[in-house]
């Protein structure tokens with residue numbers, strides 16, 4: 001590795017500071033940011049409107065480094081999935097989901113995750129490390145290049161969701177830096193409404209995100225009462241529903257959208273009864289929200305099954321009859337294991353994964 005500074009680790013303020021330390025004006029930072037992120041140029045020699053002397057300084061002291069794509073898979077439905085090597089045997093994944101009216105990039109924030117949700121294959125791998133800001137924004141940089149984006153062409157990626165591997169709010173500083181680059185007009189110029197952070201509910205970090213960089217918020221609810229949520233989303237033991245819902249309401253006061261998206265994974269016989277649906281209606285009375293029902297995606301050694309399609313339909317119907325917006329997520333990229341909760345499942349060391357697999361919990365009570 002190099003001891004040069006990776007410029008992808010900076011948002012605009014960080015770049016301005018780095019340039020100022022070298023006697024350069026702020027407009028140079030803006031110029032270079034446009035080359036890096038808008039044009040996707042990593043070779044300083046190509047930055048034609050940057051003064052020659054500065055280009056030499058950049059070549060000597062800085063670099064543009066993104067994780068290496070070691071696998072590129074395309075699903076029959078057009079979903080693309082890249083496996084990125086982040087060193088020391090760690091791999092993360094980035095998924096591009098094309099739709100008629102938008103292109104969504106699902107990016108990772110950590111290698112592994114410490115929060116250990118019962119139904120999540122990332123959680124079962126354990127925590128390896130936080131991604132740097134460059135590794136987070138590097139996923140957008142790289143996806144644009146691999147999808148053939150050009151500086152003056154049509155935008156291919158219109159939306160970003162932080163729903164890949166990891167808990168973004170457990171790596172908040174680096175996530176905030178990356179978010180700022182996504183939103184910056186000199187960076188990717190994405191609308192705040194089209195950038196979504198998904199969290200399992202780390203309450204103090206939700207407040208920090210609201211203050212530092214409010215974007216659209218998705219919260220992984222998955223259970224409508226503390227007794228069940230304590231078991232399947234263990235962070236609930238620290239920040240129970242009452243605290244979580246209060247944090248959602250505080251967040252909404254600054255959010256670019258006037259609702260929170262509650263994600264709800266449909267687990268057969270665990271959280272999919274009519275009673276669960278009625279409890280979700282009560283929650284919707286406390287927070288302006290939409291529900292996104294996610295059919296569970298199985299992975300090896302998982303104790304859960306996906307709720308039958310008819311059960312999901314009925315569950316959604318109960319919410320909808322109460323006037324609540326409830327959508328059911330289409331499963332995309334199934335054939336390349338790009339669906340929620342399956343990321344990097346096929347590449348990591350299976351032996352290790354089995355060893356750290358937790359005993360099946362009794363969830364049916």
Ligand code: SAH
Nearest residue numbers: 120163166167198199200220263297340341
């Ligand atoms: N850590 C964050 C974001 C990453 S997970 C969070 O938990 O919100 C993105 C979404 O996929 C979350 O709602 C998560 O609960 C869900 N998910 C995890 N494993 C899943 C699985 N096996 N099937 C379906 N959804 C899953």
Ligand code: SF4
Nearest residue numbers: 113116117120123200
């Ligand atoms: Fe971590 Fe999210 Fe998976 Fe829970 S669902 S283990 S928070 S990645």
